[in-house]
Amino acid sequence: xxxxxxxxxxxxxxxxxxxxxxxxxxxxxxxxxxxxxxxxxxxxxxxxxxxxxxxxxxxxxxxxxxxxxxxxxxxxxxxxxxxxxxxxxxxxxxxxxxxxxxxxxxxxxxxxxxxxxxxxxxxxxxxxxxxxxxxxxxxxxxxxxxxxxxxxxxxxxxxxxxxxxxxxxxxxxxxxxxxxxxxxxxxxxxxxxxxxxxxxxxxxxxxxxxxxxxxxxxxxxxxxxxxxxxxxxxxxxxxxxxxxxxx
Amino acid sequence: xxxxxxxxxxxxxxxxxxxxxxxxxxxxxxxxxxxxxxxxxxxxxxxxxxxxxxxxxxxxxxxxxxxxxxxxxxxxxxxxxxxxxxxxxxxxxxxxxxxxxxxxxxxxxxxxxxxxxxxx
Numbered sequence: 001x002x003x004x005x006x007x008x009x010x011x012x013x014x015x016x017x018x019x020x021x022x023x024x025x026x027x028x029x030x031x032x033x034x035x036x037x038x039x040x041x042x043x044x045x046x047x048x049x050x051x052x053x054x055x056x057x058x059x060x061x062x063x064x065x066x067x068x069x070x071x072x073x074x075x076x077x078x079x080x081x082x083x084x085x086x087x088x089x090x091x092x093x094x095x096x097x098x099x100x101x102x103x104x105x106x107x108x109x110x111x112x113x114x115x116x117x118x119x120x121x122x123x124x125x126x127x128x129x130x131x132x133x134x135x136x137x138x139x140x141x142x143x144x145x146x147x148x149x150x151x152x153x154x155x156x157x158x159x160x161x162x163x164x165x166x167x168x169x170x171x172x173x174x175x176x177x178x179x180x181x182x183x184x185x186x187x188x189x190x191x192x193x194x195x196x197x198x199x200x201x202x203x204x205x206x207x208x209x210x211x212x213x214x215x216x217x218x219x220x221x222x223x224x225x226x227x228x229x230x231x232x233x234x235x236x237x238x239x240x241x242x243x244x245x246x247x
Numbered sequence: 248x249x250x251x252x253x254x255x256x257x258x259x260x261x262x263x264x265x266x267x268x269x270x271x272x273x274x275x276x277x278x279x280x281x282x283x284x285x286x287x288x289x290x291x292x293x294x295x296x297x298x299x300x301x302x303x304x305x306x307x308x309x310x311x312x313x314x315x316x317x318x319x320x321x322x323x324x325x326x327x328x329x330x331x332x333x334x335x336x337x338x339x340x341x342x343x344x345x346x347x348x349x350x351x352x353x354x355x356x357x358x359x360x361x362x363x364x365x366x367x
Binding site: 005006007012016020140141142143144145176177179180181182183184186187 | 284289292298348349351353355358359
């Protein structure tokens with residue numbers, strides 16, 4: 001490094017550490033708040049739950065099809081195809097229904113909005129706080145060099161153009177914390193935590209269409225499946241296993 | 248390594264003895280994947296702090312990150328008794344899975360430790 005800036009110790013004490021601590025605490029707070037809010041508005045629609053269970057049963061049949069004899073597999077397949085045939089013709093009228101229900105159902109819409117807001121508001125507030133208090137000075141030095149193009153992104157409070165790009169402002173420290181603390185949260189809070197927003201959004205987005213499309217998908221999967229009975233050689237396999245155990 | 252081995256203690260066998268038909272218990276597989284994820288996250292955080300304290304800069308730091316990830320993979324393979332197929336469905340799981348997931352945490356703690364120790 002050509003020039004080694006000497007930075008004030010006070011920056012360490014009053015910028016880096018408090019910012020990280022605040023972000024960790026806000027994450028923990030958000031997790032608990034979302035947990036509290038979630039249990040108060042949980043009304044699963046029985047019809048959707050029923051269809052979900054049918055899908056799970058059909059999927060299990062597909063996965064373990066090779067362990068039952070051909071006749072019983074066919075019997076089960078006919079049961080599902082017939083049953084889902086009835087369910088399959090309904091979704092044409094029901095698909096629009098589910099979508100309309102999804103967006104006009106006040107409970108569901110409020111729920112989604114609440115979740116989105118609980119993601120966005122703390123981030124926005126913290127960002128505004130960082131910008132207001134911690135701008136205009138060099139906050140940290142990142143240990144690896146970056147090209148000049150990152151200068152405008154990382155150093156936007158600092159108006160000297162001769163400073164190394166490695167010396168960054170506190171805004172970039174905030175973003176670094178934002179991405180890096182996700183791993184820490186998954187360790188502290190267990191695997192289901194409210195900071196993993198991409199996963200949550202994907203889950204919520206596919207909820208309305210789940211019944212109709214995956215029913216027909218499961219039916220097609222069952223129709224395609226070739227049954228190959230894996231068990232005719234079972235006696236020999238049992239023999240080898242028993243031999244291994246005995247010897 | 249003792250810390251990562253401790254978190255592996257809850258691994259379960261995920262397939263039965265029938266070797267021609269590999270059937271995997273989905274729940275156990277998922278639990279094993281979670282163990283891998285936790286181990287990698289923890290090791291990347293530790294690796295970040297160590298890299299910062301030792302003063303690695305630039306390329307050396309990233310090389311160190313890949314070294315730590317390789318050590319994690321080796322440790323998990325050792326813990327699984329090298330019979331990887333009874334816990335996971337392929338070698339790729341313990342070697343490649345989650346490799347880059349810990350990178351952001353590594354960089355964060357690397358920057359943190361480096362700044363605290365060296366640019367005091």
